[in-house]
Amino acid sequence: xxxxxxxxxxxxxxxxxxxxxxxxxxxxxxxxxxxxxxxxxxxxxxxxxxxxxxxxxxxxxxxxxxxxxxxxxxxxxxxxxxxxxxxxxxxxxxxxxxxxxxxxxxxxxxxxxxxxx
Amino acid sequence: xxxxxxxxxxxxxxxxxxxxxxxxxxxxxxxxxxxxxxxxxxxxxxxxxxxxxxxxxxxxxxxxxxxxxxxxxxxxxxxxxxxxxxxxxxxxxxxxxxxxxxxxxxxxxxxxxxx
Numbered sequence: 001x002x003x004x005x006x007x008x009x010x011x012x013x014x015x016x017x018x019x020x021x022x023x024x025x026x027x028x029x030x031x032x033x034x035x036x037x038x039x040x041x042x043x044x045x046x047x048x049x050x051x052x053x054x055x056x057x058x059x060x061x062x063x064x065x066x067x068x069x070x071x072x073x074x075x076x077x078x079x080x081x082x083x084x085x086x087x088x089x090x091x092x093x094x095x096x097x098x099x100x101x102x103x104x105x106x107x108x109x110x111x112x113x114x115x116x117x
Numbered sequence: 118x119x120x121x122x123x124x125x126x127x128x129x130x131x132x133x134x135x136x137x138x139x140x141x142x143x144x145x146x147x148x149x150x151x152x153x154x155x156x157x158x159x160x161x162x163x164x165x166x167x168x169x170x171x172x173x174x175x176x177x178x179x180x181x182x183x184x185x186x187x188x189x190x191x192x193x194x195x196x197x198x199x200x201x202x203x204x205x206x207x208x209x210x211x212x213x214x215x216x217x218x219x220x221x222x223x224x225x226x227x228x229x230x231x232x
Contacts, residue, residue, distance in 0.1 A: 042208050042225050
């Protein structure tokens with residue numbers, strides 16, 4: 001399978017705990033994105049990386065959230081001191097980046113569903 | 118103001134019939150791209166079709182076509198010959214050249230295909 005993969009697919013945690021999600025993009029893709037999707041809504045942009053550089057962060061990304069892409073390949077998204085409002089689907093996507101031109105289609109992974117009790 | 122509007126929260130269509138899902142957008146940018154994604158109940162977002170703001174022809178991909186009306190700022194998705202497997206959420210998204218690389222998504226339309 002050469003698509004975007006995410007791990008875990010489901011995570012249940014108690015309020016106040018830290019959680020970390022992993023995303024493995026399509027291998028030749030330079031850009032990696034994180035989105036959050038709550039029930040009944042479209043995905044909302046959180047942050048994106050061009051190789052290992054984090055180039056853009058949404059105001060949705062509070063200081064409890066941190067994302068890394070240390071070697072320009074896989075990425076992790078960590079949420080510290082989780083709150084019930086963090087319950088959502090966390091989607092990762094990747095794209096070719098500059099090589100993709102303006103079309104630069106984003107391809108999504110299956111998501112990680114987080115439930116904070 | 119909403120950047121992407123999808124006015125149909127839910128749609129029903131008979132199998133083998135065509136259906137149009139509406140999408141209007143708001144941008145002051147001259148360069149932008151419009152994308153449609155399908156999200157089945159499994160959760161994965163599946164790319165369907167792309168239309169660039171400078172493309173003169175409407176995009177088509179198999180049973181999917183995009184009815185692009187630039188002056189009206191609409192980019193409706195047309196699915197021909199609906200199949201039961203088309204039942205899913207459908208999201209319209211936009212990327213604006215001057216506003217970074219992220220997509221802005223609409224609220225989605227839930228399509229149900231009836232046998």
